[in-house]
Amino acid sequence: MFTEELKAFKRLGFRHVLLQVLNFASVIASGLMIWKGLGIITNSESPIVVVLSGSMEPAFYRGDLLFLTNPPNELYKTGDITVYKIPGADIPIVHRVLETHDVKPKRSSKSKSKETTSSEVAANQRILTKGDNNYVDDIELYQGLEWLERKHIVGKVRGFLPYIGYVTIAMNDFPQLKYALLGGLGLLALLQRE
Amino acid sequence: MALLAAIALSSFVLMSSPTGDLAISSIKVVSSNARRYPNKKQDLAFVHFNITADLTPLFHWNTKQLFLYLEAEYTNSQGVKNEVVIWDRIVRRKEDAFIKFVGKNKYMFRDPSSSFRNIPPANYSLKYNVMPYVGVLTYGEAARTSEAISFPPTQSRL
Known part of the structure; x- marks a missing residue:
């Protein structure tokens, strides 16, 4: 079933696989950066x-x-x-x-400022x-x-x-969906040829 | 996505302000028992009021519903500002947006000090929150009492 893909995988070589992994990691990291950045701008732990x-x-x-x-x-x-x-x-x-x-x-004795x-x-x-x-x-x-x-x-x-948020509720209600989606995305990222 | 953004932005252009009138007909303050502590006394204010307001200009294609609320605001002698919602209504259709209501407060109106003695007069205002199908929530004021209305002395029963 996956022989074609596996062959392609072997052809790409070790460096290329590493590059793909790095790409994948940077996508995740930038997602996290956007989330945390939004959190700082809005001063909310989950904006x-x-x-x-x-x-x-x-x-x-x-x-x-x-x-x-x-x-x-x-x-x-x-x-x-x-x-x-x-x-x-x-x-x-x-x-x-x-x-x-x-x-x-309440005025605590520790705080110096009057205002x-x-x-x-x-x-x-x-x-x-x-x-x-x-x-x-x-x-x-x-x-x-x-x-x-x-x-x-x-x-x-x-x-x-x-x-829009119903996706996350569906993923919580049916955990299989979550793993399928994550696995699918992961495979896609690794197998992309460019 | 662009369509959603366009709809959300269009509501800024379509925004218009409604007109309304609010009159407080009577206020009574009654001594009662506190909700959580049966042995503690708690004053409750009963406010009767008339509202007439035409909120139809607030309805456009991106208006999902209006949340209409009557708010009492007063600053007590310690300088603590208090805002209490005493009545609200959800308006979902343009046909229902002409409001004519005579009645009393829906929610308990009490002061954290558990008494309305020495509480300065309060202002009452009718405010609204426009909730869109998509986009930004907006707030506004439809009517306000012309002068502050003082709380009467406590009576032991209604």
């Missing part, structure tokens, strides 16, 4: 997320792709859609802000969220916390692209 639940329907459905930013010194406002991750919970949640309370930062910077104020903001499709607010999801704080928030939803 693109896929919607996993139906709690924001009919705005967002499972598999929709969201683009996030998280400017460090900008306060969140009601009506903003946030993505947050409570420590201990394994998946991030996409919900809308229902209440904000801009609590003044409170806007990022300090933002870090102390207390937030309550709710899913558009849920009847009650999220306080039960906060695992004992009274309010959501800035450190729990991954980002604010800025842009929206429907359905």
Whole structure:
């Protein structure tokens, strides 16, 4: 079945195979660089997320792709859609802000400066969220916390692209698909003749 | 891909601002028990209001839905700014975008200090979030009360 390809593989020689491997590695590395670069620009640990639940329907459905930013010194406002991750919970949640309370930062004895910077104020903001499709607010999801704080928030939803993210949900639901896709891509990269 | 980008960009051109009117008819503050701590007292505000707003200009070919919300905002004596959404509605069709609503708040309206005593008057505003089929989410304000409305003294029951 693969004899043709294997023969071609042998003909290419050791250096060529190495070159292909390097090419493949650089593709992966540049992908990672773009992802991390976006993360730095948007100040969000994951600037693109896929919607996993139906709690924001009919705005967002499972598999929709969201683009996030998280400017460090900008306060969140009601009506903003946030993505947050409570420590201990394994998946991030996409919900809308229902209440904000801009609590003044506590003056610790260690900090010398008198002025409170806007990022300090933002870090102390207390937030309550709710899913558009849920009847009650999220306080039960906060695992004992009274309010959501800035450190729990991954980002604010800025842009929206429907359905594209369903690929990743499909790959999680059917792991075989993931391996088939990865294997296929890998083989393709190695066997390319140019 | 280019088509998607064109559609997303077109919504900036098609953007227009709606008009609306918001009036607060009455506010009551009632003492109640806190949700999590049954022995703690918690004041709840009940706000009755009238909304008339024409949001049809916000509907164009890239509008999936509107998220309309009524927000109360006040700054307490310690300088803490508070924003609380007390009512919301999702509008999915242009035919439903002329809003006429008389009613009261849908979500609990409370202050973190658990009392509305000495809380300065609050401003109320009707805001919207346009959610597109593809592209950028935009926000705006349709109506606002002309002056801040103060909270009445607490009453023990409704």
